[in-house]
Amino acid sequence: MRLQNTLTGSVEDLVPVTPGRIGLYVCGVTPYDAAHVGHAMSLMVYDVLVRYLRWRGLQVTFVSNYTDVDDKLIDRAAQQGRDPLELANANIEQWEREQQALGLILPDVRPRVTREIDNIIGMIEEIVANGLAYVTPAGDVYYRVRSKADYGKLSHRNIDDLRTGTRFEPGDAKEFALDFALWKAQKPGEPAWPSPWGLGRPGWHIECSAMARRYLGERFDIHGGGVDLIFPHHENEIAQAEAAQHAPGPTFANIWMHNGMVQRDGEKMSKSLGNVVNVAEALDRWSPDAIRMYVLSSKYRQPNNLTDEAMAAAIAGIERLTAALRPGPGTAPTTIDIAASRARFIEVMEDDLGTPQALATLFDLARAINRGRDAGEEIGAAQATLRELAGVLGLTLVERATDEAAARLDPAPFAKLASRLEVACSGNDVASTIDALVERRIAARTEKYWALADTIRQELDALGVTLEDSAAGTRWSVKR
């Protein structure tokens, strides 16, 4: 497989450090608030990567952290009069429930800063011992950015090009404005842990370096995250990891993978802009498959503009793929080239996770299946392949449960319709009411009483229920 490496700027072969195994580290969230669609998209990209690699037979260790001690978290907790760690726990629990609802694979290891303090302190000590960090009288520890000439190699910038004068406030204790905290001395009221430098807590970037090294080793395969993390977060992670390095040679992640941002109305979705869509809201409006279809329909590195139109297209696309899995009675030998679909799917996925093209192969296969069904061919094997490949992308392609969808409709108009047509109504059970109406219509059709049959169809359609007649009977579904 080839992946674009931010570090080198080129697409490179993924050559496992340990044959047959892949270590993947992805920066997780700072749980000071509910997760939003951007977080979901990010994790979904790596979820697909993991699914694909495992499908190809590699043993993947997927690590993603929670930064559960941080300035923002402390501020937010203070505003709400809560304990910061309790706030973090609550948000993590919610986010993990949402990850499962979204069909995301939970990372194998989900370390938290607050449970890794010793590990982090150990790494800071190594950096200090190597002379690449310094301790201030107040008990802060700073990484000395100027101590390594190649600082900036990931984000491809020079220290001197950064707008340090206008944007950074050089602290009194810092030697240089860009130096960043490895350890922050405790301020009143803040959570703190004992360390060789006194009470305090880890700085923002060190946790990822320490946890990645602990769970994946000093050198591992892939480090992922949003493009907004390239600088300074990932740049600093590299600096720290190399500053604490034991063995000579290349260190830390071989490939740096970065996903684009989800945008809303053409702008980055972020809390400061007030344009976020929370995961909870998204799940309320759209199915996990539709959200995934939307995310995977563009290249992972590109920004993805979340619009109602885009989601409508994603929903329709999912329905198309799902419908292709409906059984066909045919028995004639099929001409569908399953092997070609599979090969094409692998080819595009191997090429830097080409999910848009992978989806195209799924749609092509779906068309072939539908054509085969119409031609009376045996399509079971092709459908199994479609299901399998969709599964590699994390798509479930399950028919929406009609009862569940119906339960979200207002029962009143259905009861009214049933009463008008003198059909027994089951009170608030919309699904049963629809079933009864459909039964009445089937009877009407049998009698060739088309006027009533059409009335029932049209009235239900107006209420958001679509009927489909076929040899197998009448199926109904709730429009989205």
Added chain:
RNA sequence: GGCGCCGUAGCCAAGUGGCAAGGCAGAGGUCUGCAAAACCUUCACCGCGGGUUCGAUUCCCGCCGGCGCCUCCA
């Protein structure tokens, strides 16, 4: 100001130095008692201006427009 990304049909979105995937929407047709679904057909010369080339949407330069990072951020 520095670094980087993007500009492809009504919308979303891939892609390649040699007649531009896929999805949604639209149009016509087949099927259907009528529909729906499905199938068939149809729908772009790739922001603008130069250059390189036998040939550029694809490479180079400039311009215009949009976005991201440089501060917390998936």
